[in-house]
Amino acid sequence: MKLVVVSAGLSVPSSTRLLADRLAAATAGRTSAEVEVVELRDLAVEIAHNLTNGFPGRKLAAALEAVGAADGLIAVTPVFSASYSGLFKSFFDVLDPDALAGRPVLIAATGGSARHSLVLEHALRPLFSHLRAVVVPTAVYAASEDWGAEGLPERIERAAGELATLMTGLSTPPGPAEAGKDQKAEKDQKAEKDEFTVVPFAEQLAALAAR
Structure with missing residues (x-):
């Protein structure tokens, strides 16, 4: 199995990438999945070129292929102006519309305030529902004050368990019965x-x- 992680963090180090890594580790710990991370920061120029000329560059093409071939996807974005980042949205704009159909996806976001946590339900979940992905019930939001506090590790584990269950169920062939x-x-x-x-x-x- 293959688990692909899409991180739209811009800074180095990035809390978005940190959350993505924790979700990936928790999911991989429950499956035999190989993890591949796609850093959108490194693909920003190629994404912009693809939006204008319709042709992906070499690195972007590899990232799009990886997402399309994934058995499960973790998508994490920072919150800008009460929504996902433009870079995050642009990547999924150039992705083939059928690439995530029926694919299990875990959505997550980071922000400076807990007041932006509804971005998961108002922006991310509708986006992946439009792409016909199977979005796990538990979405994970991490505000600045959540790091090191109670609650975040439990949400990470619960969401990872849901994603792992979907990935395992979809990849397991039917038994003799x-x-x-x-x-x-x-x-x-x-x-x-x-x-x-x-x-x-x-x-x-x-x-x-x-x-």
Whole structure:
């Protein structure tokens, strides 16, 4: 399995990247997933060029391919003007619209104040719902005062557990029992088709007239 982490943090060090790393570690600890981190800060110029000319650069193309091939995605953005960052949105604007369809996604954000925590439900969740991703129920917001305080580690663990469960469930092939049920259902459907015979309407009328 492959877990891709998209971090839109701009500063170095970045609280956004720190939150992304903690979420990735908690998720990977529950799965056998290989983790790949996509730092949007390093792709800003190529993203801008792609928006204007329609062609991704080499690094951006690799990042888009990684996201499209991921079994699970963690997307973390800093909050700017009560929403996700422009860089974060621009990356998903150039992503293929079908790339995340049915894919489990954990959303998270960082900000200076807890007052911006609703950005998760008002901005991020609608964005990924529009992309037809499966967004885990628990979203994680980390304000400046949350680091080192109670509550954040528990939210991280809960969200990571939900993502890991979705990733494992989607990647696990059906066991013998489930496979047997599927085969039986197919046989039953085939039997029903074999038993059902379509009689042309003209023949039905002829049969009625002969009575």
